[in-house]
Amino acid sequence: MDTATHLLTSLGVAALGQNIPTLKEKDTQKAIFWAAVAGSQIPDLDIIYRLKSELAYLEVHRGFSHSFPALFIIPLLIMVILRLFFPRLSKPLILVVAFTSTLLHIFLDLLTSYGTQFLWPLSDKRLGWDILMIIDPFILLVCALAIVTGKRSSLSPVKIFTTMFVVIGLYILLRTGIHQKGLLMVNGKYDMEKYRSISVLPGFGLNQWGYILDPYDKSKPIIVGHLNILERKVTEEHQYLNDTGPVVDAGAKTPVGRVFIKFARHPLATVKETGTGYLVSWSDLRYRYQNHHPFTAYVRFDKNLKLLGSGLGRKYTYED
Numbered sequence: 001m002d003t004a005t006h007l008l009t010s011l012g013v014a015a016l017g018q019n020i021p022t023l024k025e026k027d028t029q030k031a032i033f034w035a036a037v038a039g040s041q042i043p044d045l046d047i048i049y050r051l052k053s054e055l056a057y058l059e060v061h062r063g064f065s066h067s068f069p070a071l072f073i074i075p076l077l078i079m080v081i082l083r084l085f086f087p088r089l090s091k092p093l094i095l096v097v098a099f100t101s102t103l104l105h106i107f108l109d110l111l112t113s114y115g116t117q118f119l120w121p122l123s124d125k126r127l128g129w130d131i132l133m134i135i136d137p138f139i140l141l142v143c144a145l146a147i148v149t150g151k152r153s154s155l156s157p158v159k160i161f162t163t164m165f166v167v168i169g170l171y172i173l174l175r176t177g178i179h180q181k182g183l184l185m186v187n188g189k190y191d192m193e194k195y196r197s198i199s200v201l202p203g204f205g206l207n208q209w210g211y212i213l214d215p216y217d218k219s220k221p222i223i224v225g226h227l228n229i230l231e232r233k234v235t236e237e238h239q240y241l242n243d244t245g246p247v248v249d250a251g252a253k254t255p256v257g258r259v260f261i262k263f264a265r266h267p268l269a270t271v272k273e274t275g276t277g278y279l280v281s282w283s284d285l286r287y288r289y290q291n292h293h294p295f296t297a298y299v300r301f302d303k304n305l306k307l308l309g310s311g312l313g314r315k316y317t318y319e320d
Contacts, residue, residue: 001108002135003044008143009108009168010040010101012161015150017097019157028093031086035094038078039101043070043109054312059259062126066106066116075099108132111172113201113265113286126263131175133202142167175206182209182227189234194220199265200227201286212266212285218242222266224285240285243271251280251299256310260284260297268293277302 014036018029043065049057064070075098082094109116115128132139146164150157182200190213192198197214207230213223221239228235242248248269251257257280261267264284272279278301283293300308 001105001112001132001139003041005108005136005139005143006040006044006105007037008140008147009104010036011147012143012164013039013097013101013104015157015161017093027086028089031082031089031094032097035078035082035097036101038081039074039098040105042074042078043102043105055256055259058263058312062109062114062116063124064117064120066109067118067120069120071099071102071106074102113199126265128265129179130199130201131172131179133204138171139168142171175202178206178209178229181229182211185227185229185232185234186211186213190223197265199286210288214266218244222268222285224288240268242267242269243280244269245271247271247278247280247301247305250301250305251282254299254307254310256297256312257282257299260312264295274300277308278305 014033017032017036043062046060046063046065047057049060065074075095078098079091079094083089083091106116106118110118110127111129111131112134113128113130114134115126117124118127119125142164146160149155150160153160179200179202183198186198186200194215194217195213196216197212199210199212201210201212203209203226207228209227209229211223211225211227211234215222219241221241223236224238224240225234225236227233248271251269252261260282264282264286266285267282268285269280269282272281279298280301281296281298284295285293287293287295297310297312299310302308
């Protein structure tokens with residue numbers, strides 16, 4: 001999820017913690033607030049890898065910091081730091097608040113298509129449940145309304161923010177049910193034994209979703225389409241055929257190719273001959289904007305497959 005959603009939900013965690021009847025000291029209130037906010041933001045501190053390169057960031061983002069061990073390491077780290085400023089504070093209290101906020105962050109990210117490496121170190125497979133978009137307007141609205149109501153209303157913060165989390169939970173359950181319905185619709189249209197991977201991807205709103213079918217046979221096309229849940233319509237829009245051969249194989253062995261292919265659930269490889277050699281590029285078919293796939297990787301070779309350059313970006317260009 002986006003940073004704003006993580007921050008707003010952490011404010012709900014903080015409000016519930018601060019309104020435990022026996023906890024009224026100012027230092028306790030402050031510590032609870034910072035424990036909740038820190039738990040919601042620390043998992044995304046892997047953004048510092050961007051200082052090294054975009055490739056390094058792509059490789060590690062939502063990796064260890066969003067894993068099962070991090071779910072316990074981050075709260076412990078927060079507790080140790082906050083105890084330096086609030087030495088009399090209850091360790092269990094800080095751990096519970098920080099753990100709840102960290103868990104909420106990782107759980108919301110698991111619900112997106114980008115996903116996390118939650119099972120690290122047992123597996124570096126990226127888990128993404130395709131339930132929520134990276135930015136979900138409904139969740140943002142519910143959080144914003146709860147915070148505004150908490151500031152301007154005499155209603156109990158416990159009631160306000162409990163209601164907020166219940167509404168968000170029901171919304172996630174609704175989207176999970178719709179996602180399962182979408183999977184059944186796609187299963188009813190295609191022979192699923194031919195496909196190694198199927199994704200039903202969230203769209204804007206509840207009714208419109210996308211889908212991708214990736215075949216076992218690389219000579220067969222990847223199928224991309226969209227679903228209208230209410231009308232029970234499965235509409236095939238595009239068929240993309242992966243280029244294969246020594247140029248693609250060589251590109252896949254480069255650092256950029258290796259990292260991108262590992263990240264992209266449905267990578268599409270294309271090869272273009274240039275005046276000096278070849279340009280091999282990959283697009284991640286999960287991400288589409290106006291029939292374009294903006295998330296790409298590219299590798300340039302000369303005629304002898306000597307590496308000339310590579311990179312990641314929303315667009316790739318080549319000039320002789």
